Amino acid sequence: MPLRSFPRLWMAILPLFTSPALAVEYPETAREQVVDKYQSAGGKTLEVADPYRWLEADVRESERVAEWVAQQQAVTDAYLRSLPSRGEWVERLTKLWNFQRRGAPQRLGRPGASPLRYTYAQNDGLQNQSVLYLTDRFNGDGRVLIDPNQWSEDGTVALAGYSPSNDGRLLAYQRSEAGSDWRVIRVLEVDSGKELEDELRWVKFGGVQWTPDGAGFYYSRYPEPEAGEAYQASALNRKLCFHKLGDPQSKDVVVFENPDHPDWSAGAWLTEDGRWLLVSESKGTDHQNRLYARRADAPLGDGPLGDDPSSGWTALVEDFDNAFDPFASVGDKLFLLTDQDAPQRRVAAFDLSKAGEADFREALVEVVPEREATLEGASLIGGEVFASYLEDVASVVRRYSPDGGLLGEVKLPGVGSAMGFGGWQDAKETFYTYTSYAAPPTTYRYDIDAQVSEKLFEPNVGVDFSKYTVRREFYTSKDGARIPIFLTHRKDLPLDGKNPTLLYGYGGFTISMTPGYSPSRMAWVEQGGVLAVANLRGGGEYGEPWHEAGKLRNKQNVFDDFIAAAQWLIDEKITSPKHLGIQGGSNGGLLVGAVMTQRPELFGACLPAVGVMDMMRFHTFTAGQFWRDEFGSSDDPEMAEYLLGYSPYHNVRPGVAYPPTLVTTADTDDRVVPMHSFKFAAALQHAQQTSDAANGAAGDAPLLIRIESRAGHGAGTPTAKLIEQAADLWAFLWATIGPRDDS
Known part of the structure; x- marks a missing residue:
């Protein structure tokens, strides 16, 4: 009963x-x-x-x-x-758990990549792990691309993230076992489903940044722990590396490290056109960070970074007084989120061609000013800046032109949480998921030209809300x-x-x-x-x-x-x-x-x-x-x-x-x-x-x-x-x- x-x-x-x-x-x-x-x-x-x-x-x-x-x-x-x-x-x-749920689609490869394809994660209800699917339509059913349920009998090996190459041919994905923060990076050939021999270990707390030509990617790793210390030793001496496809991990080159501060950590962000590589260095979980930049599109030797991969960095920010989070670039114009002079955060821009010449803080140009609401994230898609705010703990998404003009809001279903709004800068669509305490996660496609949302998938959870x-x-x-x-x-x-x-x-x-x-x-x-x-x-x-x-x-x-x-x-x-x-x-x-x-x-x-x-x-x-x-x-x-x-x-x-x-x-x-x-x-x-x-x-x-x-x-x-x-x-x-x- x-x-x-x-x-x-x-x-x-x-x-x-x-x-x-x-x-x-x-x-x-x-x-x-x-x-x-x-x-x-x-x-x-x-x-x-x-x-x-x-x-x-x-x-x-x-x-x-x-x-x-x-x-x-x-x-x-x-x-x-x-x-x-x-x-x-x-x-x-x-x-209650036995309902089909589907995540928002993600464009596989930038616009113009052939053929047009999307990935999405789906769980049929009681599957231990969600399955990654591939489809040629944003609202269509697809074929299985990665099924983590096949990796272990008890379902404790999970897909912990994935990053497609710019042309959509390859997928770098991360596996996690038994809930550990440690990740193993593997590379999948999308069309054939074949796994390449590349296998990168001792990775945690970071993703993958592909070079535009798909020849390799940047990632962060830690030294291999001493025997018996993998699950307890302090996370120290993190290094940013470049991996060239086909090479063993032992040949990966160190792009950035700071041996004087082994407790600090660095992560990479590559501009969409591949021209600039930026490194954000932090010393804890606070968002305040140092910021470095270098050109990444003019190789001097074997590889995208030249003969000396760890040189050529220009320090943009050398203290930990504020947060500076890059999210897009157009040519040399870098867009970023910052709390400098804006505790609730704002969008600002910097001309990277002036790196090392102009004072970074003074040269920042405000794009979207601070509001009373908290600015949680931003993206540049289809020539518009999508800014996601929290207003009394509910999502509000506003659209701006690249010079800061307010274009309008994305109409959301109610007082809840909207997540997503990612994609390529020249795309004409973006996807998001909306949920609340009495509303299961529902996925939407937003048409940027038409300025309307289309509901793609709403799960049936068997509850009369x-x-x-x-x-x-x-x-x-x-x-x-x-x-x-x-x-x-x-x-x-x-x-x-x-x-x-x-x-x-x-x-x-x-x-x-x-x-x-x-x-x-x-x-x-x-x-x-x-x-x-x-x-x-x-x-x-x-x-x-x-x-x-x-x-x-x-x-x-x-x-x-x-x-x-x-x-x-x-x-x-x-x-x-x-x-x-x-x-x-x-x-x-x-x-x-x-x-x-x-x-x-x-x-x-x-x-x-x-x-x-x-x-x-x-x-x-x-x-x-x-x-x-x-x-x-x-x-x-x-x-x-x-x-x-x-x-x-x-x-x-x-x-x-x-x-x-x-x-x-x-x-x-x-x-x-x-x-x-x-x-x-x-x-x-x-x-x-x-x-x-x-x-x-x-x-x-x-x-x-x-x-x-x-x-x-x-x-x-x-x-x-x-x-x-x-x-x-x-x-x-x-x-x-x-x-x-x-x-």
């Missing part, structure tokens, strides 16, 4: 799974005497205990950690499989900041403080939480749950000032914003603390970990996913060194004590009654390595089992960790695993904060 039909039966069964008599018995986790010393501001020395340091070892390399993982997963599996609602969730989630409401509200945070929040729920739901509610947040890295459809969230909402998504500071919803207000020593603002969202939901009689669950992933997992240690009484359940939980040591693993711009690091005396003050792992206190918690991570997560979740879960379990003089006994709420195998930070996770994970999460929430309390 449907979940919604048995709330009273569930209320009778629920005590069997929450009573002290059946409290979870956790595996014993050894605590060791490890103490680190950090220097704080003013010369103060901080002595910080780290009793679970041994859990930092890679599960593939340590039998001890592998045994701990197996024991914890056995306890979690037993608990989750005992929940009577789980099977119902699996059944419903499977039905007329029964649901999506509304954007605003609430006030602790310091008076006005924060947007989106609510999605059934229209017939009484707002009386009794509704199981899931509050989601992120708040960091300029990442905006824009509206989008999710089968798993739809399952939650249709069963009577409320979905609330708060647009916290630290994100990019209102430009760089919004981001700055939630980073480094302002990070507590993010936690205060989330706590204020929870209190607002309670004050508005949408839910109550015992019916309120919170969720966040990655930086959002840090968010959940921080607020549940600061205000444990405010929440009924917590779902921290792949979170950054050890703020004292995050920067010593894989991509963590890039996050120092966002968080600071314990190596900095000005930040060490501040980080310690909110680090979730270090702020778990014995005797505190923490809410029911299901920590989730994956064994191949090499973005936020699983040690964060391992140590946090161990600390929670220890705190619950330890009485404290001030707090006494800590209760018996389940404090569990779910560890996915052959999966990573989220990207490329097979559909089957997504369904199983969602069923576990919703069953856990239903057993702790739901259903409605109508007794």
Whole structure:
């Protein structure tokens, strides 16, 4: 029977799974005497205990950690499989996920390339990975070009991106295994389907830039890691290389590197005509960057870069004060996005023929001025600049002439998110996808001459959206900041403080939480749950000032914003603390970990996913060194004590009654390595089992960790695993904060 039909039966069964008599018995986790010393501001020395340091070892390399993982997963599996609602969730989630979905078409080869062809990604419903198709019509069905489902039996090898050559004959594509950030680049001959011998390894965090003649491409790579360090070693010494087709990777030439700063990274951008090669160099995840340029169309020796591939660079920007993101060029006129003198960003242009002669900043010519809305991206297609804005977290797309004249807007279906608007500069069409919390991703073609959108594909998800409401509200945070929040729920739901509610947040890295459809969230909402998504500071919803207000020593603002969202939901009689669950992933997992240690009484359940939980040591693993711009690091005396003050792992206190918690991570997560979740879960379990003089006994709420195998930070996770994970999460929430309390 449907979940919604048995709330009273569930209320009778629920005590069997929450009573002290059946409290979870956790595996014993050894605590060791490890103490680190950090220097704080003013010369103060901080002595910080780290009793679970041994859990930092890679599960593939340590039998001890592998045994701990197996024991914890056995306890979690037993608990989750005992929940009577789980099977119902699996059944419903499977039905909701089982719909055909198709991405926006992409022109294969520039206009004039023969024949006319497009690629698009499609999933028939329950395929573990979407399939890449080739067609000769933008609205037609095609033939299979790449089917990642054939690469592994369990669906854990994914297509992680692809780039066609300018003539459309070749496709450089990236494979990712078990969710890892590591990529392998292969090259496919489109017509024959034959794979070339080229294979490039130790690639992550970057794409491919083809030369116009298709003879090769630029890409970024890291040195091959030491044995056993592939999934934990810091990402250092990134190099920009050129690969000539047919050569082994060992012959690839280094185009740009900065050995004096191994923690900085560089990525390439080649102008569409191939005349100019630009390099953007960054030292973290902030958008501020250095910018370099050189001619790439006048070879002096064997290859497109001449006899000395690493020479000839002209520095356009030599500091990290602003962001400069190139997106198009016409001749020597370079178009770019920048936040220089424009915190919400603007479009500007620079004459590359003056590189090295004119001061770059002073020579910038404004094309599209800053607006109140946040400029998220821009492209030059068919002689028009398409500028994508966020206005109170909803997409608005405006069209401009290349000299900045406003031509109009692209009419969108509603208050939601529009993504795409890419293509060749001389194309007469572009494609985009529109979605919202109650609108599945629908693809459109925009005819530039006619200025109209044509719907190409709208999925049938089997949901009557007329029964649901999506509304954007605003609430006030602790310091008076006005924060947007989106609510999605059934229209017939009484707002009386009794509704199981899931509050989601992120708040960091300029990442905006824009509206989008999710089968798993739809399952939650249709069963009577409320979905609330708060647009916290630290994100990019209102430009760089919004981001700055939630980073480094302002990070507590993010936690205060989330706590204020929870209190607002309670004050508005949408839910109550015992019916309120919170969720966040990655930086959002840090968010959940921080607020549940600061205000444990405010929440009924917590779902921290792949979170950054050890703020004292995050920067010593894989991509963590890039996050120092966002968080600071314990190596900095000005930040060490501040980080310690909110680090979730270090702020778990014995005797505190923490809410029911299901920590989730994956064994191949090499973005936020699983040690964060391992140590946090161990600390929670220890705190619950330890009485404290001030707090006494800590209760018996389940404090569990779910560890996915052959999966990573989220990207490329097979559909089957997504369904199983969602069923576990919703069953856990239903057993702790739901259903409605109508007794």
